[in-house]
Amino acid sequence: MSKKFWYSLIAVLMLTALVLSACGGAATQAPAQTQPPAQGGKEVEVFSWWTGGGEAAGLEAMIKVFNAKYPDIKFINAAVAGGAGTNARAVLATRLQSGDPPDSWQGHAGQELIGTYVAGNQIQPLNDLYESEGWLKVMPQTLIPLISQDGKIYSVPVNIHRANVLWYNPKILEDNKIAVPTTIDEWFAAMDKLKAAGVTPLALGEQWTKMHLLETILLGTLGAEKYNGLWNGTTDWGSAEVKTALENFQKAMTYANTDSASLSWQDAAQLVVNGDAAFNVMGDWAEGYFRELGKKPKVDYGWAPVPGSVGVFQFLSDSFVLAVGAPDPEAAVAWLKVAGSKEGQEAFNPVKGSICARTDCDKALFGEYLQSAMDDWASNVVVGSLTHGVVANDSWKSEIDTALGLFVSNGDLAAFQSALVNACKSSGPCK
């Protein structure tokens, strides 16, 4: 064998070793990447999908509070863009499976948390933190059970949003002599009148905003108690009253703009303040968007509970969790302390356009709409949102989403209802 051969052999073996070490090392090297020269310095990696608008600005405001309180901990903002977290959650699921969790991440309080991450043993209970920080006294009693399982509390809610808000254009309603509807029948009558007058009655956007509309109509038709029953298994998805609710949804869709499939929620909400449509059903983050557009409350837009759901507050809440196997649990707890503090929430919420999860925030910091939301949150019956992760786990929600999508394209109501029954059997509490 020539010298040349042996040189080549060595070179090839070294290359092979390099390739193999690259594969083998992947799992162990990944976390190291997120911990650059830190040398004794602490850091906390927080994962969210707040990358734009008021959300990102709110997070920045809360990070500022954090940096002032814990100057020795470096904050790593691992936000992933994408509406309502659809992309971020995929990235998160992949990271969790490869054993590389961020210290803390944003998750909707409720079943998205309990049915997904608690069921997967991915997050730690926080009862000690709740006791040492006195949060049990300031967090609302209606909220704690939704973030708990078997007496263990699993997350720190930072805000409350309302889902069942009907936004309307006051001028259009006035011009057509229509009072703000409070029942579904009044609503349909108003929309018939608007349709006859040549106004688009209802602004609607892409698929998930249709699920949002569906859940508010389920609530408006069934009432709070039976609506809750859908999610704990006591209301039959196959019943006649659910069928009535689905028929109402089908009817509501006939009032919507024809180009809904190509509009984002912002596009749809904008139709109302621009005077192109009379109503829009969207969560109260729409209000933040209207302000961004420079619109005035009660002049350019008005609000009311979705017809049929007066006196009910359908909520969702963003919350932060502590990962099992967090690279730096102490720093993560420091972050959670800020997220749950009065100071942190008062910095975050007025900017993000939501109300505090805590009940002791200063009302004067908030605008006209949010003050009314705070009053309702304190006095109304509280139920959870489907689209935003409170009442159903991810699998169940995804099956409902598929059934809804098929219904929107084929209009087959019987098939829709039986698909909903099956979804509850396969991924929900129904047996």
Add this chain to the structure above:
Amino acid sequence: MFKNKDRYLSFLLVLPSILAVMIFIYGFIGWSIRVSLSQWKGLNPNFAWAGLNNYIELFSDPRFMVDIRNTVIFTVVFVVGCIVVGFFLAVMLDQGLKGEAFFRTLFLFPMAISFIVTGVVWRWLMNPATGSRMSGLNLLFSYLHLDFLINNWHTTPTWGIAAVALAAIWQMSGYTMALYLAGLRSIPLELREAAQIDGASEWQIYRHVILPILTPVTLSALIILGHISLKVFDLIIAMAGKQLALDVPAIYMWQTTFDGLFYARGAAIATLLLISVAVLIIPYMWFTLRSEKQL
């Protein structure tokens, strides 16, 4: 041919890539297939045996049926459209047009853009809004008094997917043109002249001389366009978001796996996608390998 020593050497040189391919391609394919035969649902892996259940369920799943229908419509419109448009562009350029290089670049240009960008642009072009919010193609047709052409494009449930295919044709027909142009240029002039002397019309020359010679080009275009259309994902997400009327297997796989945590079902869809691509590619590889041997 080779000395023994050279054989070892060449084998050793390709060994690292063989190993990498074994692990990162075939190993992971195998792993996906294993997942597709399991009961894994939820965040944590569960490899309990499910046999072919995930596959059987897919074939009674109404959403997957929509996906198959959409894939078939998309593939037919896209592949046929690209080949026809690409061929005619190539024939036109082949006529010795003035400023050929300019047009060639112009037609090839869309290929340099990603499907996401194409999707965003065409979503605007095909905006289905009416009245004062009308824009894009519908507004153009309205100006030209071609009102019968105004429609809802990609938002119609049955044929919306064909509108998405139009955008894909816009993007990829330049590529097909380049393939055909190269093919046309490789045909010796003598063949055409001989046919002309025999009294063949222009049409007959194309029908009996040029098209048969271009068959391998058509075949490779078919394979490349075909597998692009089976895997289409980004274009549809950019144009239509996640409305189910335009769902395709790749989107269902993504959503069911990462939004719904149905890992086993997602892997089954991925495996079916792989099989459908293989059905397309393997006969082609067999064909090219055989023709290479004959050379």
